[in-house]
Structure formats: C-alpha cells, structure tokens
Ligand SMILES: Nc1ncnc2c1ncn2[C@@H]1O[C@H](COP(=O)(O)O)[C@@H](OP(=O)(O)O)[C@H]1O
Ligand SMILES: [Mg+2]
Ligand SMILES: [Mg+2]
C-alpha cells in the first residue's frame with residue numbers, strides 16, 4: 050500500500066496543528082493540571098481538535114486514539130477555556146463552534162483496533178511551557194505495526210538553519226525531513242558508528258522520565274564519551290533519524306518502576322528512525338508492540354539507535 054492519502058492528510062494536519070501551537074506559545078500560555086497532575090494547555094486541546102477533525106473527515110470509519118479528551122472542558126466553569134481554544138482553532142477553521150471543538154477533541158477517545166490512528170497533540174508539554182522543544186505526533190497503525198508517521202517539531206533547528214522541521218516516514222518507503230515552513234524534502238539517514246562527532250546520545254530533559262545514571266552508564270559502556278544531549282519530546286527520534294546522535298535511551302525511572310509507555314509518545318518517532326535505517330526496541334530488545342492498548346504493557350523502556358550499535362546496547366542492559 051502506498052498510504053499516500055493517509056500521509057498527505059497527516060502532514061496537512063500536523064502543519065496546521067503546529068501553527069496553532071506556535072500561536073499559543075507566542076502568547077505565553079499557562080498550564081492547567083490534569084487529574085494525573087501532568088500539565089496541559091489550550092494548545093494541546095486545540096492541536097488535538099485540528100488533527101482529529103482532519104483525520105475523521107478523510108477516514109470517517111478509522112479509530113483515533115489521542116492523548117487528550119474534552120470531558121474537563123465540558124464543565125460549565127471551563128467555558129472560557131473552551132472559548133479560548135475555539136478562537137485559536139477558528140483562526141485555521143473559520144466558524145468552528147465550542148461544541149464542534151469539544152466533539153473533535155473527543156473523536157480521539159477511540160480504542161486500539163486492527164487499524165487506528167494515534168496522536169500526541171503536544172508531546173513534551175513541559176518543554177512547550179519552558180519554551181524548549183516539543184512535537185506534534187501523528188501515526189497510523191495497522192495490525193500493531195506503525196505504517197505512517199508524521200512528526201512536526203516547530204522549535205527544532207533544521208539542517209538549513211531554519212527553525213521548524215517536519216519528519217515523515219512511510220513503512221517501506223523511507224523517511225524524509227522538510228522545513229516546516231515548506232521546501233524540498235531530503236532523505237533521512239542515521240549516522241554510522243564511525244562518525245566520531247555524532248557518536249553521542251540523547252535523553253529526556255525531565256529526569257523523572259528516565260533513569261539518568263543508568264543511561265549514562267550504558268552510554269559509557271558502548272564507548273560514548275561525551276555528555277548526553279537533553280531534548281524534550283519525540284524530537285529525540287528526529288535527532289537520531291537525522292544522524293545528529295547514535296542513541297536515544299529511555300530507561301524506566303527508579304521513581305516510577307511500573308510506568309508503561311504510551312503509544313502516542315513513540316509511534317510516529319519510531320517509524321521515522323526505522324525508515325532512516327535505525328532500530329527501535331524496548332530495553333530487552335523486544336519490538337515495541339502498538340497493538341496491546343494505549344499503554345505498551347508488554348514493553349519496558351525504549352532504546353533507539355543507528356542499528357549498528359543496537360545489539361551491543363541491549364547486551365549491556367542485560368548485564369547491568
Ligand atoms: N515516569 C515517566 N516515564 C516516562 N515517560 C513519562 C513519565 N511520565 C510522563 N511521561 C511521558 O513523557 C512524555 C514527554 O517525553 P520527554 O520526557 O521525552 O520529553 C510525556 O508526554 P506529554 O508531554 O505528551 O504528556 C509523558 O507522556
Ligand atoms: Mg501530557
Ligand atoms: Mg507525549
């Protein structure tokens with residue numbers, strides 16, 4: 050299958066959602082708190098509304114599994130917030146009503162199915178709030194395998210020095226990057242292990258989202274001598290796919306040893322790296338299984354590499 054319509058729809062939605070996020074960020078958004086205490090902003094909601102609307106319009110029978118939902122926004126005391134989201138969405142989709150916006154957000158309440166979409170309207174909300182990196186991530190999954198991934202990184206410097214990169218991958222068709230503002234797509238290729246300047250690793254900015262000391266020990270054991278690069282969101286996958294690092298380590302935090310990774314935090318990024326010639330597994334070397342539900346219950350941690358050093362990394366993890 051070529052997935053060309055799916056890819057075009059996801060690209061257009063990611064670009065619009067990224068525009069909304071940048072508009073919100075220029076106004077210095079405040080964080081709201083979700084029931085799990087994690088932050089969310091009007092941009093997370095607006096981005097999810099834009100993306101779900103686009104997917105539902107082109108693929109009405111496809112399930113969509115998004116990170117956010119509108120239950121909180123439908124409470125009467127949240128009317129002003131919903132109105133604010135609607136005005137940001139309305140800048141891109143004229144005449145959108147609050148009721149429609151809430152409905153589009155809730156279109157993302159679907160469940161994992163033989164064919165489904167998953168999206169993270171803002172991955173790295175903490176980075177977004179800090180004016181650091183974040184990503185808009187959209188993926189199409191069939192039979193538990195990611196087929197299409199689109200990752201917009203609006204604050205990431207691209208190869209030409211411009212700000213804002215769009216990563217696109219289709220299973221069996223390779224991965225490309227293109228300036229988010231438009232331009233010519235260029236193929237993505239992971240870096241060779243002989244490239245000393247890029248023989249480095251990336252990890253999260255948030256220390257509680259990983260195991261910093263173990264990540265450093267593993268990197269050292271495979272011969273990485275430089276300090277980690279710390280970047281929020283799935284932008285880390287883009288960094289590996291574009292050859293700026295050989296390795297991305299995300300090991301379970303000692304503070305939350307039972308944490309399971311969300312499908313929307315990895316689906317788009319993973320296919321971008323795989324189609325750029327790299328490898329993505331959990332910390333035991335198992336492929337990430339996108340067919341088990343919103344949480345990847347059969348996987349622990351994530352290891353992303355240029356492929357060449359992958360077995361060595363998994364070997365070190367097995368012994369440490
Ligand atoms: N204890 C934990 N371990 C690993 N990931 C976690 C975590 N708690 C939250 N996260 C996830 O980490 C994501 C951000 O990734 P990163 O740390 O690479 O920037 C968050 O996505 P959102 O920002 O979309 O909520 C959230 O889903
Ligand atoms: Mg979140
Ligand atoms: Mg996320």
Ligand SMILES: [Mg+2]
Pocket residue numbers: 093116169170171172173174
């Ligand atoms: Mg998110």
